[in-house]
Amino acid sequence: MANRNLNSARWGANDEYYTVWASVEREMNTYLEYDPDVFRGKVILLPCDDPEWSNFTKFFALHFTDFGLKKLISTSYAPNSNAGAAFYTPTLFETEDPGYDEDKSLERGRVFTLTPEDVSGDGRVDIDDLKWAYLDGDGDFRSAEVTALRNEADMVITNPPFSLFRAFVDWLMAGGVEFSVIGSSNAITYREIFPLIRENCLWKGATGNSSDMVFGIPKGAPVKAADRAKAERLGYPSDGHQDYTRLGNSCWFTNIEHGRRHEPLQLMSLADNLKFSRHEGVRGKGYTRYDNFDAIEIPFVDAIPADYDGVMGVPISFLDKHNPEQYELIGMSAYGQVPAEVKIAYKEGHHRPYVNDVAKYQRVLIRKKD
Template sequence: MANQNLTKAKRAKKDEFYTRWEEIEKEVNAYIEYNKDVFRNKTILLPADDPFESNFFKYFAVHFNDYGLKKLIATSYDSSPVVNQQLSLFGDEEEEKKTGKAYKIELTHVEDFDHDGVFNIKDVENFLLSEKMKLNSSVGSNVLSYLHGDDKYVPGDFRSKEVTSLRDESDIIITNPPFSLFREFIKWVNPKEKELLVIGSFNAVTYKEIFPLLQENIMWLGVPFQSGNAYFYLPKEADTSRFAKGVYDPENNTVKFRNVCWFTNLDHGRRHAPLSLMSFADNIKFSKHKQIKGHEYLKYDNYDAIEVPFTDAIPTDYDGIMGVPISFLDKYNPDQFVIEGLAAGNSRKTGLYGDVKYTPNKLDRGGCGVVQGERKYARILIKKKE
């Protein structure tokens, strides 16, 4: 049901979901543990992350010195429902709430604002309040300013000239972009030139704009959410009636999705952990899956490859092409396997199938793997690395 709600959210473009601190912390720690200097002397851009509300901004501001950042930039979005709600927390500014404002904040250093000997989230919040007050006075702020947009995009839209200019000066782009604009956002970031850490729908791995980046190891998946569940905060005025029972938690104002993941090109240890697998014979003899135990592996009707319906059932002694579930990408080790292509609807049309030998089949919808006349869900076509 969570997947269905994610689809509905995409279609309606009602995809304002805000990332929790604990999710950010868990993910970022994986990169720090692998390389403690991963963020050192780097400029991080957080597009569409309002500094007054975004946990991304607060998290990296708190850890600015710990990580050795060069600069932290965050921008908000004029049409975001959060922008028009949060301002009341910082004074009576009714006129500004009516018009809506998008902010840009640029930090090159942080300090113990209340001089209590400890730098923490309270210092960040007090600092923001102080700069907000300066911005609306004759003094002005040196770090906080308004965005103005351009003739094509509203203030704060990542595609605007202002935010694109900030992208160009940044080293790493980190955010939870709108699901409905994920393709366009990744293209805008350009993972061939910029480092990134963003959240998106797991189904995006099959997009013609995304799959080649994964296949060529230009981008990969980050560390999975705990137990596959990702929890996001909703804006206070969000329509929660569209979520199924058990997906929306009214007590915490959070929504749960299972079909989302982190996309990145920052390295982490899990990516290099080899899969522990069994041979052909041992899988058939000992596999926990009834489709495998006591059976032979089946070949596709339309691909020169075998069907492997579970990642842990990949045989270690097979040198040919194997079709595995897209969830394989959560455990993909580029030192262990090579991604040859994608067997999915329209993959033939979009050229995502690679060089795997293919025989057209009326059931495959332009590329799905077919086994004994039964069409399979999208499969990643892999081969053991030589």
């Protein structure tokens, strides 16, 4: 994914994932727990979200009234613009609508809108009141027409194409919107993403961190047997509409507040870690310094010494629990994102942390706040 031309890329087979209802509900509920009015009066855009498949659209349509939404907009990609075209057939939802156009069906994206208007006349506002039309283009989020919808929106919530994640976040930041999106956990190391985390412009979501997330995939799409089996164990057997898989490295990225990111890590002192740490590499041995960074190596998040004032290199999973009031983010070892004042001359072209000439995993460099 890192080497793709983001200006011309289209979805690949690894982008055709449909977020399950439970994942959407769990994450959105954490925002509501922190602020019950977080969605009230808001225009929410769900790009990449055809309501026939998207649980994002179904979720917000179901809760349109009780969340107090002003407007819900959902756009979908044209089938011919992504790998899903191989599995696509128009549904009755589209073909029985007077607006159906066989020539446009594969080449145009679609836009769906939901407002407080009770279109169906059943006394409530829900997914039956969605209005839809073909877009002029293929639904690419970078197009002028979808960007105009972003500019109308207060929030953008979706599961964007993983291969276009950098470009998608750049598009979100340019729009100045609130957002909650799914991406690869590895994205925290990207030179385009970590600076935003460091500057508190985005952070990890409240759920799905360091755990398996289940996704639907088009019926008949290739899926590893082990991933299919894991999805089944998590309660998602293949059905007549789609298959399921799991990804262990997916998570939410957001700039919407949730209370869990303000919970301080409960940590032992340096002295207590030396005596009582459950990790043999720390207990009775202490901490080593890097060869190339002016910082100490912390191999486990729960081994961070609460009273250490210097710079520490911690696992990237630390960001799952990062409290911005407790620790300052100094840098990221990946892609050379380490401040000059922390670097120690070592080897040219080596950005990973080294201890006694042995490379370690990528680390986030942090320092305790006063």
